[in-house]
Amino acid sequence: MSDLMAAQKAAADPRDRGGPAQPMLIVDGFKKYFPIRAGLLNRQVAEVKAVDDVSFFVMKGETLGIVGESGCGKSTLARLLMHLIRKDAGQLILDGDLVGEASGILLDGLRRSLQMVFQDSSSSLNPRLPIEQSIAYGPRVQGASRQVARQQARSLMEKVGLNPNLFGQRYAHELSGGQKQRVNIARALALDPRLLILDEAVSALDKSVEAQVLNLLGDIKKELRLTYIFISHDLHVVRYISDRVMVMYLGQLVEIGPVDTIYEDPKHPYTQALLACRLNMDPHERVDAAPLAGDPPSPVIPPPGCRFHTRCPYVEDVCKTTSPGLGDVLRLSPKQHLAACHMVHPRSGHSSAPAFAA
Amino acid sequence: MVSQMTSLSPSQAAPHPAPLVRVDDLRVRFVSRDATVRAVNGISFDLERGKVLCVIGESGSGKSVMMRSLLRLHPKKRTVIEGTMSVAEHDIGALSERAMTGLRGSLVSMVFQEPMTALDPLYRIGDQIVETVRRHEHVSRQAALARALELLQLVRVPSPERRLRAYPHELSGGLRQRIVIAMALACRPSLLLADEPTTALDASVQIQILVLLRKIQREMGMAMIFVTHDLGVAAQIADQVAVMYAGRIIEYGSAGDVLLAPQHPYTKAMLAATAKDQDRSLALEAIAGSPPDLRALPEGCNFAPRCKFAGPDCTVATPPPITDAGDHMARCIRVGIVAHKLTFSATTMPTI
Structure with a gap:
């Protein structure tokens, strides 16, 4: 981390507005409740608490990994960041500027700075556009001339390892999964963004292609000074690519910290169980019992107290009634490690809790 | 009546019970007006009762095509299947449509990815x-x-x-x-075919399903062919592992042999390319290039264009299988047998 900071200070980015210590992105108290409507009058009967009061920040030049089971709200969070769906509450601060408010920057500026790569590489490409035009589409919409946009698309294709003369005129169905994902990355880069949200961007790829795309992401990150939010359920890949990791469970942030601290010394029982689900390559060391039983509870009626208490091996009475806090995520230094668990907080009432703050 | 048409007559199989599944030189081609896709190019293996064979390969390696052939799920008109397959001494190629329908779901059943x-x-x-x-x-x-x-x-x-x-x-x-x-x-069923049954699931659920499948399989004494592209999944469930590339099994052996001491350059490269606690400052050892076009397969070893150790001698002919005493097989001309063990050496000349 420290050499990363030093590298950032050494070469100031002209796009940088808030200075190197200003986080690229600050998310403060994001909420998204999806209403469930039913009955004759189509009244709201309940709501799905998909993202429930999530706050975090992403430093410049950092890769923040987000992990969690399906349904934990990690993709909803990504879509909220991109403003693809409207948030119910919360603020987004991009490099010091409030997004979407009178005093801040407009959504248009946000969309230029923030781009997203989706999991399904084929459904995110227009089947009726040659890929060169697919990549040039963004710059064209933002006002570039046909010639300039085309030139830019061709240089981007080279950057992601596709020969523009060979691939430029092809359609999405003529490409393999890995090639399509390269096109998606090129298209995300077309507006010269500062932050890429990679939502399961390599999950659908074969292992050998996955490694190629991961290497490509590493290269262009250095070259274009990007910041990544990397969402994945593959814990091996997240460890390889991330500087910091945040763990989500049922719409809430349960643990956040530097990648090695999280992987070597996870504090939250959910993180511990999730890490235990990684498969060992040694056939002589097989898992006999699944570390996490059952499915996560319904986000419509989340359990009271700690949301994980229904599956937690260390559950005590306090967990069923009091929801454990995470601490002030927005004030923490990038090197700090926080977990929302009564076993970590001093005098929480859990028998394993420390007596004093460490 | 039909079931007696297998190549194994009872007298031949007297000393050992015949394997449950026997596949011999299976070749599958899909023929269309534009091109012929050679999806499976000569696969042979046996599977004993109550054992688990994991077939590992990337998309387009022919692993699912091979599985579907065992249940004859391919469209009849456009598929050319050569070679013999038998399950519990039923010759899959010779069964009537009616007998085949009776077989599906009772003797052999299948679990799909989605x-x-x-x-x-x-x-x-x-x-x-x-x-x-x-x-x-x-x-x-x-x-x-x-x-x-x-x-x-x-x-x-x-x-x-x-x-x-x-x-x-x-x-x-x-x-x-x-x-x-x-x-x-x-x-x-005596045989369960599982085509990437855990790929679409979360890691926490995947491990639940794997533990469950292994337990049921052992209790019922059921044989299983399990297709996956995840080497970690194979390590959890396989007795035997077959690695497929371009429609051929290029490495085969016990799970320990193939996953811990792989000899074929492709298997080695796959293991090296998998992200797993590597140094984050180094790039992953990705395999360059992409899998071959099954419409026009190159001569010789199909992996040669992407292989670090390939030379002109690799593209002369398809490498023959080389098998050691422990039934560990690899198809690579740089692999020989040293002290009864399959051994890869970047300089070895063919030893046949």
């Missing part, structure tokens, strides 16, 4: 299992329903009585996959 497409969205879970049971066994609806309940308990579905009345969309992905496995086990 449970939502394998279930009918318009029928309750219970009715779908009952239908499978009654198709193969002459039992009353009541008895079949009781069996369905038993099956849901077997695959550890919580509150099974309620789930029997549920529709597929009311269940989570993990539960749906359990239901599909329950349906596949409905008639106590």
